[in-house]
Amino acid sequence: MPIIKLTASEIGMLWTQYVQNTMTLQFLKYFNETVEDDEIKPVVQFAEEFSSTVNEDMQRIFQEEELLVPDGFSEKDVNKEAPKLFTDDFILMFLGSIGKSGVLAYGASLSASSRGDVRQLFSSCITETTELFNRAVDVGLEKGIYVRTPQVDVPREIEYVEGKKYLSPFNKRSLNTIEISHLFENLKTNSLGEAICAAFAQTTPSNEIVAFMKKGEDISSKHIQTFSHILEGSAIHPPMTSNSLITNSTTQTFSDRLIVFLMNVLSTTGQRNYSAASTASLRYDLVLHYQRLSVEVALYAKDGLDLMIKHGWLEEPPQAPDRNELVAHSSS
Structure with a gap:
């Protein structure tokens, strides 16, 4: 079976997601060192394990294709011994945000990909970032720190726009x-x-x-x-x-x-x-x-x-x- 080379879109998406993921991973490593809440810590650990696995999978694709692995970011970009900078509430908000943005970003990457293994990777990423978002929201709701969209009273009948007003x-x-x-x-x-x-x-x-x-x-x-x-x-x-x-x-x-x-x-x-x-x-x-x-x-x-x-x-x-x-x- 002939080897299907990566398209420009696939290389670009893999490159972008890899670099951004290496950045996110440094935050997660630091959060794992500083988080104190026992309910939030497992969400941090889930996110860190997922990010590390994705990095390894992307590295393997780069190497198999004889492409240069991006430098991205590494442990030299974070001081894990630094005092706590972000509160646990912030950490949970951040986790929910990267979960939500990850679903969108990996969805766009999937839609721009055609090779089977790349589509499988991005599909898995969508599943995992969805899980991360759901875990962050669930914990936030349980702890009473997740801010929900307001509730409003809505009409009981279907209405149509009447004029440009x-x-x-x-x-x-x-x-x-x-x-x-x-x-x-x-x-x-x-x-x-x-x-x-x-x-x-x-x-x-x-x-x-x-x-x-x-x-x-x-x-x-x-x-x-x-x-x-x-x-x-x-x-x-x-x-x-x-x-x-x-x-x-x-x-x-x-x-x-x-x-x-x-x-x-x-x-x-x-x-x-x-x-x-x-x-x-x-x-x-x-x-x-x-x-x-x-x-x-x-x-x-x-x-x-x-x-x-x-x-x-x-x-x-x-x-x-x-x-x-x-x-x-x-x-x-």
Whole structure:
């Protein structure tokens, strides 16, 4: 049976997931050292074991295909001996977030793959990240720390939109349940991002990185205020999250390269979330808010990429041969 070579999409997806997974694994190793809650610790251990297994499976595919294994991130990017930086509540929120984003990311990777073993790998990843998300939510609900979407009274009869007033940014109707869902989830992710930026700002020794993290914290705070104000306009109380998600530790816990890379990943995720929310929203003022805020996140992400390039931290994905360069080399 002939060997089916990996497609460009499959290589790109494997490369991306491997690098991001090596980053996530450093957090999980640190969490495993610092988590104190006996109900949360098994969820951390499940996530770490899964991430380690996925890394090994991807490494094997790279090696079998005689492709370079990405450097990614390693234990040199985390100080597991550092004091506790994140509270157990934060750890559980983080686990739920990576579970949810993992389902989406691996789903996109699966849809771009055709080779059987690659599809099987990404299918398994979807199953495991779904399990991680469910475990994190279950524990959060049991402990009373998982913030659920608000409950609202809904009409008892089917209704149809009567005129363009439904879409108007001026005569603002109450939010529909789809719009509430997106606003609420973007509030939660920004709350998590705000805490992450604050934690990194107080632990990095670099003034340049402190300024970058402070800017990210300010952006998250502003976006939280925007979404909260919109919800309150429909008499819906925004989610109340703990203000004590991080400790007072100032010991450097993660490398500057890792934390800037994470902010780029979170920025990309935020843009994707805002795009989905913009598409799903039927009130034009919401669409404009999401588009405006998405540009702000994109500019912040560019700052992060510039930082990584400046310091030589940005690893290049595999790329197609430069035919013009090959022609020039052969004729020289």
